[in-house]
């Protein structure tokens with residue numbers, strides 16, 4: 001893993017754009033895997049500020065809450081719309097539909113989308129418990145898109161986006177670990193001391209399903225963009 005230490009999340013966003021722009025210039029970016037959460041926001045701001053042309057790029061997001069429609073203010077659809085898609089036109093934007101009547105059909109649809117759009121660069125954040133996407137500890141490294149019961153830890157961490165913890169959905173649909181690992185390049189973003197333990201386990205801990213991000217040690221092209229606080233336990 002290559003580690004790029006940055007001073008601020010804004011610098012991290014600019015570093016991410018530098019890598020994305022290089023791939024675009026070399027015609028190596030047809031599909032960009034996107035993530036939600038507060039961490040990638042500065043990357044999206046930098047994409048907007050630098051007027052990066054994404055009109056030939058398809059985006060595929062990692063996950064969506066079950067039970068929230070694309071219009072729900074806390075859905076990841078709305079998050080992506082507000083933070084990026086309102087300002088930057090892509091060829092197409094794909095996210096799982098958390099409001100699907102038959103989840104099994106939606107999982108199949110999303111697996112087909114990922115199969116048809118091989119991911120060139122996947123953006124990732126990390127949960128405090130080491131989750132990537134919504135692949136919680138214990139998820140099989142062979143997983144594809146699946147339905148997840150969110151852990152109490154994740155529900156608590158994500159409650160800050162909702163009025164009340166009881167409003168946080170308890171399930172999500174997420175891209176699987178096998179599909180994340182199939183991306184040609186992965187950019188992991190992490191800022192702040194809350195992420196330090198997960199980042200240390202990801203980089204130098206044992207590769208175990210209880211620490212989902214540890215599988216990234218087996219990927220040939222991972223760039224970790226992080227600040228000193230997130231790297232402080234290495």
Ligand SMILES: N[C@@H]1[C@@H](O)[C@H](O)[C@@H](COP(=O)(O)O)O[C@@H]1O
Pocket residue numbers: 035036037038039040062063124125126127128131132133134154158
């Ligand atoms: N599903 C998302 C993850 O993709 C994200 O990495 C994580 C961390 O979020 P944050 O960046 O806000 O710390 O939150 C959610 O659980």
